Amino acid sequence: MISGLLPELEVIRKDFPILERTLAGGLPLVYLDSANTSQKPQVVIDTMVDHLERHNANIARAMHQLGAEATEAFETARDKVAAFIGAPERDEVIFTKNASEGLNLVANTLSFPGEHQLGPGDEVVITEMEHHSNIVPWQLVTQRTGATLRWFGVTDEGRLDLDRIDELINERTKVVSLTWVSNMLGTINPIAEIARKAHAVGAIVVVDASQAAPQLPIDLAAMPVEERPDLLVFTGHKVVGPTGIGVLWGSRAVLDTLPPFLGGGEMIETVRMEGSTFAGIPHKFEAGTPPIAEAVGLGAAVEYLGHIGLDAIHTHERAITGYALQGLATVPGLTVLGPLDPAERGGAISFELDGVHPHDVAQVLDSRGVAVRAGHHCAKPAHARFGVQSSTRMSSYLYTTPDEIDALVEALNYTRSYFKLG
């Protein structure tokens, strides 16, 4: 028996209807692609259906009963998200389309005229292990503003190389933007240490929590202010919520100084033909009709995770990850990319199988009902760092069982025999 698994794992699995379906040939589904997108519990599906069936209206502008109900549902979802990440203030939670939009909002508004506007001589620091969504917006913005983009390298063990931290984070640094948990290497980064350094030089700290929010307890209000990110993004669909909804949390102090990103309905205070004034947060950054049912679904999702408890989910993930690392080590010719200690990593494990390309690995696994991701996982620089073009990635979540890890290992051995390796 593996210690640390969620005690009512079979009950939890029943919350996720998709886990009961079978694939071609009647094979059971072994879903190990949760870092890509998580599956949805019945309560999220039901909440969204109920909203659309009974409460649908536009929010904050409809003066009728349905409008009030929809607004109430949407704003309650904001409260739930605020509770999920321990936001110091609920109005600091901004709904976006996804994490990418959150990062683009931040990068772009930092290029607009204002207190924090980037310019020549300023430096933005990211890392080599970022998802493309935390690389490309900064490339675009530094190119446009004349600021310089710099980055932390990654060690052979898959950790951030902090040897040059004092040189990288200096008085020219205006923004440090990094991932909390790597989507490829699984590495958990020392956010507090880096935030402390960045704040000491007056830089803004942006954290991509897309992989952290699903599996690590986050309590922003409890973090010492010098270690707390100024801005943090994550996406709904990786925390058992729907697609089409993401979250940008930012401290009021920073959000109030950032100019608007998208202009339009609901983000204004008043509009005259000569010019406009803008609403306060969160509405300043929520132009247009938002994804209402999706926000409501996300509220149900984070409430569901909260009921199970992020500490328990994190312990479960660590137990499954440890079991998976052991199992993968038994497969001849398999090399894991990233830290090998489950205490230092999240539940995404990328690996190479000598002699079989990741797409072929994924294809053979799929024929056995095992769903993984193959490719560059939108982290091409991180792959290049390890001299590989792509990798195969398994990623677990709160519904993953040790039996599913066994099925993965068995299917990997089958893959080797299918491609006639030793």
Add this chain to the structure above:
Amino acid sequence: MSAAQDLDALYQEIILDHYKNPHGKGLREPAAAQRSADVHHVNPTCGDEITLRVHVEGEPGSERVADVSYDAVGCSISQASASVLHELLVGKTIDEAMNVHGEFLALMQGKGTVEPDEEVLEDGIAFAGVAKFPARVKCALLSWMAWKDATVQARG
């Protein structure tokens, strides 16, 4: 068809043989009498890449594919496809080669409904099974699209 049978249809022995022993792999310098063009194509969704050089010789109107040399990284399907391309197209006139290209393209875009002509496609018929896997069609076509692009450029 079961998942296992589908898999065998995808990974025909011919494909695995070409993958393990690719024909014509490596970039070669064009001979003095040859014109050449290089292209670099990528499959952005999966990251497969190929640098492909077409070597053309002969008078305009009767040019031949003297060689196709390439460096590529990618899955078995994309690598085997480049190998089969080399085997099929080198030595043909460009018109003949374009015809083979058209047949291969039709097969790959046929969603598994096109009956391949072995006279024309030879080992290329092994890719008929790939056409049933929409996610893998791009893998099979990577080198073929690169070849066409390079050939148009080499012809000038």
